[in-house]
Amino acid sequence: MGGTGKMKLIVNGKRLDGRGLADLRPMTIKAGVLNKADGSAYIEWGNNKILAAVYGPKECIPRHDINPYKAVVRCRYSMSPFASFEEHGRTGPNRRSREISKVIQEVFENVVLAEHFPKTAIDIFIEVLQADGGTRVAGLTAAAVALADAGIPMKDVVAGIAAGKIDGQIALDFGKYEDNFGQSDMPFAVSLRTGEVLLFQMDGMLTKDEIAKAIDLAFEGAKTVSDLQVKALKARYTEKEEKGVAPAPEALPQEQPAGGQQGEQPY
Numbered sequence: 001m002g003g004t005g006k007m008k009l010i011v012n013g014k015r016l017d018g019r020g021l022a023d024l025r026p027m028t029i030k031a032g033v034l035n036k037a038d039g040s041a042y043i044e045w046g047n048n049k050i051l052a053a054v055y056g057p058k059e060c061i062p063r064h065d066i067n068p069y070k071a072v073v074r075c076r077y078s079m080s081p082f083a084s085f086e087e088h089g090r091t092g093p094n095r096r097s098r099e100i101s102k103v104i105q106e107v108f109e110n111v112v113l114a115e116h117f118p119k120t121a122i123d124i125f126i127e128v129l130q131a132d133g134g135t136r137v138a139g140l141t142a143a144a145v146a147l148a149d150a151g152i153p154m155k156d157v158v159a160g161i162a163a164g165k166i167d168g169q170i171a172l173d174f175g176k177y178e179d180n181f182g183q184s185d186m187p188f189a190v191s192l193r194t195g196e197v198l199l200f201q202m203d204g205m206l207t208k209d210e211i212a213k214a215i216d217l218a219f220e221g222a223k224t225v226s227d228l229q230v231k232a233l234k235a236r237y238t239e240k241e242e243k244g245v246a247p248a249p250e251a252l253p254q255e256q257p258a259g260g261q262q263g264e265q266p267y
């Protein structure tokens with residue numbers, strides 16, 4: 001992040017990939033892609049490919065993490081060693097992934113209705129399979145869908161979106177080159193229902209007016225992201241209805257049958 005701004009990124013009003021300033025990269029989201037997870041989602045956003053899985057509310061381990069009043073919400077963002085052209089170096093947690101995990105966790109701590117599930121844990125996993133700039137907002141967007149897919153009550157399905165400055169102009173949703181060589185990058189998470197900004201980071205320098213413009217543009221772009229999130233969840237519910245495999249949680253057997261589960265999970 002935080003480039004020199006010397007590379008030409010806008011030519012005749014168009015960006016390197018032909019987009020206008022307020023255009024997003026192509027995006028598809030699919031909910032319910034992993035059998036074992038309580039909720040899951042897969043997102044392709046530009047050249048980013050990211051999986052999100054949610055487990056919980058479930059028993060909180062280690063027990064010293066338990067909060068008697070609400071669920072603890074945890075998040076692990078991780079980038080696969082083959083996720084980008086750059087040599088990743090090592091696959092374990094690093095400073096960048098710890099930072100991103102922390103900020104995404106804080107977003108969901110503020111939207112999940114955790115007080116409905118005291119003494120439990122809700123785990124969110126984000127795995128970046130292919131990275132091309134803006135993975136934190138793309139991962140967060142998928143995680144919000146995975147949480148909804150898990151049936152976890154939230155104030156809203158939050159949308160991630162980045163705005164920033166390239167060649168002196170405020171624009172939306174940077175690809176990797178724009179991220180690296182642009183002048184400023186601002187990842188956001190927003191709730192369109194409440195109008196809240198839940199994540200707001202920034203590198204580079206912007207004037208007050210530019211920041212205001214970037215925020216307006218981010219809220220505009222979040223509408224597209226949010227529409228696709230809702231579409232993915234509706235498709236998931238239609239699919240469940242058609243299969244007739246969406247029993248109420250209380251109707252499910254509490255114990256696994258002897259010899260383990262056979263075939264597909266019931267939901």
Ligand code: ADP
Pocket residue numbers: 001079083084085086087088096131132133134135136137176179187
């Ligand atoms: P974001 O992905 O949210 O934009 P950064 O701004 O930190 O996060 O990174 C910009 C892009 O640079 C990433 O999306 C990724 O393509 C690439 N990148 C950053 N750090 C690494 C890394 N350690 N290994 C491989 N690629 C990386």
